[in-house]
Amino acid sequence: MKSLAFIIAVLSGLLLSSEPAAATAVEFSRGQTTVTVGSNTITADNNVKYVLYTTGETITVTLHYSASCNIIFSGLTLRSPNPFTPRGVAGAIANVSGTPPSGGATTTGSVTFDIQFSALKQAAMKSFGVAHLNLVLGVDDDCSPVTGDADGVDGQVTIGVQISVSTVSHPVAP
16 A cells, blocks of 8 residues: 555655656658749758647758858848738747857858747647748849948848748648
8 A cells, every 4th residue: 555655655756857858750751942032042940840839839940052152141020010820829938049140151051949829820730830030131233242231241131031820730731
């Protein structure tokens, strides 16, 4: 009887633990886009879909980009005025870190950030949401490092990015 009481106490302690649940979201697919600014052609990840997402879970996302001429990371922000869709979906991004930095222009880079959806849209047996972001890169639009700033950057491009989540094992169209 004492053993049973001990086992129940241990299990109760585990169930009431303050440890967060393990992340369950799984990347389902990833798309890319190509944009041209002057003579510079940039290819970037722009559409990432996650399945088996749990509302409130934090996902760390890394987007990669490359260019035919120098680029620098300038920022990643939520799109305004509607950063989340459909209506009622909410969330936030944090811990944004991108490369290459100013003073280190090169032809490849990435941005890593955390995203969390605090509210999703319920539809039948699933919930889903889409975050809309703007990836901003400084670009050397004439591929001449002697023009523009010290990095050769003489233009800027904003690339639209979507991060989609679904609570089921297949994606839901935004």
